[in-house]
Amino acid sequence: MEESKEELILIVPYIQASENVLNALKIADNNGVEITLVYRENKLSDLEKNKLLALKNINLLHHPNVHCKCYYNGDLLIVGSMNLYEYSEKNNREIGMLMWMGRSR
Template sequence: MAKFLNTSGTNYFLEELIKDARDRVILISPFLKLNDRIKELLSDKNRLKIDVRIVYGKSELQPEEINWLNDLTYVRTSFCKNLHAKCYLNEDVCIITSLNLYEFSQVNNNEMGVLLSKEDDSETFKEAYEEAQRIIRVSEEVRVSLKRIPKSEDGDAESNEDSKTEKLTTSKLAKKLGKTTEELLGIFCEKEFLEDKDGKHFITDKGKSAGGQFMPKGRYGPYFLWPAELEV
């Protein structure tokens, strides 16, 4: 039987939905600005290799969302034009609500929603799940547009072609190439893209010329970005 949710109830069951997911999580929300608790739960699902799909509908992603999403392998993000639905699912339960996946809404707004379970509301759950899958299919998976555009010294976005190139972290590029991160770091040192000083890696001018980029701040500390099509 469906359960009515107010704002606090929606927030509580949304966290439980993510925490209890064993196979998949689908989060559909026009606005996307995640609070620290939701990020923590999704990062844990990423470590457990749980498939997470986030669909949003407003193109203005915040820088913290951009950097955070770039570091997650099993969290895929899609953009859906004209999206207004707010729906959150795992393999067992579904929340249909007015609540955006937006920190301000979760704290300040008066929201309503309903909680459906696959066990008690099987037909309605199935219809909601199928509609969520349709929204995913008509959405465009975001890759390049999630990358922060580097700034020139005068503060304007760089207009050169390199700023439009898709870039991956070292670990993601290693996975794409079928190597371990340590193997790829070793190759980059051999090619003089990186220099190893007392166990710490530093990017060289040659590495920068190849499209490498040092990022001083990330969820787990400094990291490097590389062109997705870099040949090694």
């Protein structure tokens, strides 16, 4: 996330961001990266929403049926099983596929 140059797109149904994720988003935001986060409708707490809306360059979108987990920074795309949940980051063993999209290299 912090290596994003122009855009960062996160599609994930459930969000409860850890300090690591929030710090990475802040770095991207401070670098002028356009952040788009798509989450499942009615699955973002007010506390999490307020943390994210503190970022200057964020677009929060929601959809009632989002279940995929995709993370894209303009160069790299990760499709995997991990939600942006601190519990998942610390306790779960997740799987994903990293793909270089070849856009800016």
